[in-house]
Amino acid sequence: MNNPYHCPTRREFLKASGVALTTITLGGLFPGRVLAADTEKRVGVRFFDTVEIGSIQDLVLGEPLSFSYGGKAPFNSCFLIKTGRRSGGGIGPDQDVVAFSNLCTHMGMNLTGQYNADHAVVGPCPMHLTTFDLTRHGMVVSGHGTESLPQVVLEAQGDLIVATGIIGLIHGLSDAKEMI
Ligand code: FES
Secondary structure (H helix, E strand, C coil), X not given: CCCCCCCCCHHHHHXXXXXXXXXXXXXXXXXXXXXXXXXXXXHCEEEEEEEEEEECCCCCCCCCEEEECCCCCCCCEEEEEECCCCCCCCECCCCCEEEEECECCCCCCXXXXXXXXXXXXXXXXXXXXXXXXXXXXXXXXXXXXXCCCCEEEEEEECCEEEEEEEECCCCCCCCHHHHC
């Protein structure tokens, strides 16, 4: 866990959080889901159902793959990208496969088509020019936005890419209850 690019898996996260002290079961809201409430809130990670997204070997360098995750439309618009450089939370042999929400954290503009492969950023946003660094957990590098782009937590199961959660809150949603 000393690797600054590492993004915790669900298992590592719960283990580190002392889950026995803070665990609650939100049966109706998250069927079958056990959450470490305090720590999830503090770190901003929200774990959802595991969803298969695609195959690592099928990804084309610099070509985003759209998928839906973490809520209802239009808030569930996400993309997967192989950046070609080691990226925070990245999976795969080169730790360069990452995924993010498509919705700008400033005012919710959809960023589809704004990926810049030369710099591994998404943006500038067509509305107010915010640009997000996809190698650094979606950090804002310029523009009006102040919040990082929500990052989808990925795990590799062999060659299979699965989404397990989201770091951050999607623009337009007030809390995690709306992200299901
Ligand atoms: S909506 Fe993207 S910068 Fe304002």
